Amino acid sequence: MSIWSIFLVLQGIQSAISVHHSLQYIYTASSGIQNFPEFVAVGLVDGNEVMYYDSNIREAKPKQDWMKKVTEDDPQYWDFQTRELFGTLMSFINSIEVAKKRFNQTGGVHIFQNMYGCEFDDEYKEVEGWENFGYDGEDFIALDLKTERWSAPVYQASITKNKWDNDKRKMAETKYYITQTCPDWLEKYLEYGKNSLKRTDFPWLLSLLQKLSSSQVSCHATGFYPSRAEMYWRRDGEEIHEDVNKGEILPNNDGTFQMSVDLNISSISSNDWMRYECVFQLSGLKDLVIKLEPEKIQTNDGKFSYFITIIWVTTGGAIGLAVYHLCLWRNCGWCYKY
Ligand SMILES: *[C@@H]1O[C@H](CO)[C@@H](O)[C@H](O)[C@H]1NC(C)=O
Numbered sequence: 001m002s003i004w005s006i007f008l009v010l011q012g013i014q015s016a017i018s019v020h021h022s023l024q025y026i027y028t029a030s031s032g033i034q035n036f037p038e039f040v041a042v043g044l045v046d047g048n049e050v051m052y053y054d055s056n057i058r059e060a061k062p063k064q065d066w067m068k069k070v071t072e073d074d075p076q077y078w079d080f081q082t083r084e085l086f087g088t089l090m091s092f093i094n095s096i097e098v099a100k101k102r103f104n105q106t107g108g109v110h111i112f113q114n115m116y117g118c119e120f121d122d123e124y125k126e127v128e129g130w131e132n133f134g135y136d137g138e139d140f141i142a143l144d145l146k147t148e149r150w151s152a153p154v155y156q157a158s159i160t161k162n163k164w165d166n167d168k169r170k171m172a173e174t175k176y177y178i179t180q181t182c183p184d185w186l187e188k189y190l191e192y193g194k195n196s197l198k199r200t201d202f203p204w205l206l207s208l209l210q211k212l213s214s215s216q217v218s219c220h221a222t223g224f225y226p227s228r229a230e231m232y233w234r235r236d237g238e239e240i241h242e243d244v245n246k247g248e249i250l251p252n253n254d255g256t257f258q259m260s261v262d263l264n265i266s267s268i269s270s271n272d273w274m275r276y277e278c279v280f281q282l283s284g285l286k287d288l289v290i291k292l293e294p295e296k297i298q299t300n301d302g303k304f305s306y307f308i309t310i311i312w313v314t315t316g317g318a319i320g321l322a323v324y325h326l327c328l329w330r331n332c333g334w335c336y337k338y
């Protein structure tokens with residue numbers, strides 16, 4: 001277990017003004033990956049890992065101190081989670097075998113994932129919920145709440161789609177869970193964890209980094225919380241999109257986040273450099289700005305490619321690819337580091 005740790009890769013950089021909160025669960029069943037638990041479940045509140053379960057430990061565990069408070073209201077909480085997740089584990093190990101058959105696969109590395117949850121806006125209380133399944137890094141089947149149907153982008157999922165579309169009870173239960181039960185729990189968790197979840201940490205520095213022999217200058221901020229930050233490049237005071245690559249928001253080990261946004265400078269003449277600056281915004285606080293100036297650029301790519309590099313170097317080959325996909329599937333908000 002100890003060689004595994006979980007990394008969050010947060011999705012959707014949304015408006016920094018209204019405050020959204022989310023509760024999401026991600027289940028991952030895998031086959032053919034050595035030393036990797038067959039089944040892993042994580043729970044995330046606002047992108048913070050709050051619950052962990054895997055097929056080796058077979059016990060649901062709190063990952064934040066404040067999550068221990070749930071037993072004050074519900075003493076059976078962790079036992080109940082443990083029992084439920086054992087059922088899920090059995091069904092997911094079966095699902096991966098079914099998926100392999102449908103794709104005519106016998107061996108190799110395979111990953112079956114389920115991600116569901118809900119999100120609301122502090123102000124409007126508008127609730128959004130989702131549930132979708134992925135197989136080997138691709139969408140497999142997803143709930144469309146509006147039409148109350150399942151959508152299956154691959155034909156291997158059509159049997160499942162037909163079965164689930166005709167299962168009115170399953171639909172009603174799923175809908176109830178993600179639109180009622182999930183937001184209720186999210187409110188409870190936000191209350192338990194308010195001191196830690198509702199804090200704001202501001203990055204103390206923006207840095208400009210450039211990899212050797214690269215035409216991209218990366219603007220990098222680290223140490224901020226919550227994760228819903230906005231970062232962009234502007235020219236003459238206007239936000240620009242061309243020649244800009246937004247990176248993902250990644251977690252640091254201390255519960256804060258980092259992010260970066262790259263600017264391709266190959267077609268910018270050196271006289272024009274001073275027109276460019278990078279801006280970081282976090283929940284209505286004063287913007288952090290850094291101008292594009294040669295003397296501010298550090299040519300140090302350490303921090304930056306760390307995440308992907310580690311995966312490729314230590315796992316390599318097919319497993320590297322699978323794990324890499326695992327991270328990227330719909331920016332699921334979470335992935336493994338070996
Ligand atoms: C799987 O194999 C069967 C029998 O050989 C074939 O009819 C089917 O088209 C194959 N399916 C896929 C997804 O390759």
Ligand SMILES: *[C@@H]1O[C@H](CO)[C@@H](O)[C@H](O)[C@H]1NC(C)=O
Binds near residue numbers: 215216264265266267
């Ligand atoms: C930067 O822009 C140049 C010219 O448009 C292009 O050839 C190059 O591939 C770009 N670099 C990256 C890393 O996108």
